[in-house]
Amino acid sequence: MKRLLFALVTLFALFLSSASAQESKLSCTFRGLENGTRIVVSEPQGGRLVAVDTLTPDKNGRIILSRYTYSPHFLGLSLLPSSNGPLLHVILLPKENISLEVDYMPTLNHFNLTSAKGSSNMTLYKSYTNLITELVQSQRTDLIANRLEALLDANPGVLMSAFLVTYFENSFEQHALLYKKIRDALISQWPNDDFVKHLDSRLSTLLLPGMDAPDIELNDPNGKLRRLSDLRGKVVLIDFWASWCRPCRMENPNVVRLYSLFHDRGFEIFSVSLDNNRDAWLKAIADDHLSWPNHVSDLRGWSSAGGKLYGISSIPSTVLVGPDGKILARNLRGQQLEQKLQEIFSK
Secondary structure (H helix, E strand, C coil): CHHHHHHHHHHHHHHHHHHHCEEEEEEEEEECCCCCCEEEEEEEECCEEEEEEEECCCCCCEEEEEEEECCCEEEEEEEECCCCCCCEEEEECCCCEEEEEEEEECCCCEEEEEEEECCHHHHHHHHHHHHHHHHHHCCCHHHHHHHHHHHHHCCCCCCHHHHHHHHHHHHCHHHHHHHHHHHHHHCCCCCCCHHHHHHHHHHHCCCCCCCECCCCEEECCCCCEEEHHHHCCCEEEEEEECCCCHHHHHHHHHHHHHHHHHHHHCEEEEEEECCCCHHHHHHHHHHCCCCCCCEECCCCHHHCHHHHHCCCCCCCEEEEECCCCEEEEECCCHHHHHHHHHHHHCC
């Protein structure tokens, strides 16, 4: 009897699970495919996309597929036999009926969406593919990051934003506030979505404006222990840099200029080097005329204790700290840093 009851409970649980799943449909029409081209359907498995099916477009270039799901379902569509071809990303929500029209652009190795109906996620993805097409064709790829950032900033509550923002993974610190804006807009509705969880995980280790700046205690070139907390009461720029970092060296003249402008008004610089060569570090300090005394390093490169404490994964990277020891801003440089300092010291 107990076994029968257990079996009935199990079947009932399975029924409820399947009953909660809703069918979602995708119709996708491709233009520009060669005869015989097939479409590979891939799904996430173990942290990567794995091919699960291949579909043959009809005479109009159309494929149709459906999925039963109770949560967002991520798909990748690519070409067979072209293993190095473009990848079309799709998010299916429960009960959605999505219709896409796609131009295959082999010279750009790119899929461009010309129509996206039935999904706010795919409407946003259409804007993304159109942006890429426009800027690549006009040879203005240098504008992609800024244009994409503006697009995502205007659409933080669209789940596709949580995927597209990973374009900035290699410059995460510079785009942390955009990550946070998207995470905050999505986490209450989609707390278990893999991309939302990824954003939340990245942000959990990052120090953001308004938080207390953790103390850094490292030796200067003379072996003297210098503490960030010793500068409490001053406005402090924590500057993460290295002698081998060309963008850092290019920014140094501006940092020197701002130090001379604002030092007498209470501005200090706490330079944390990610060097692992002491001689190169000292030579860069001298060559770039970095005259302030607060230069520290443990000469452990990317394993720097100071860098790890602040979640630094790329340089140059800066953290501006107020007199109360709280973070005011991250990754201000050039004109933005000068404007912020003018604002602080004009009060």
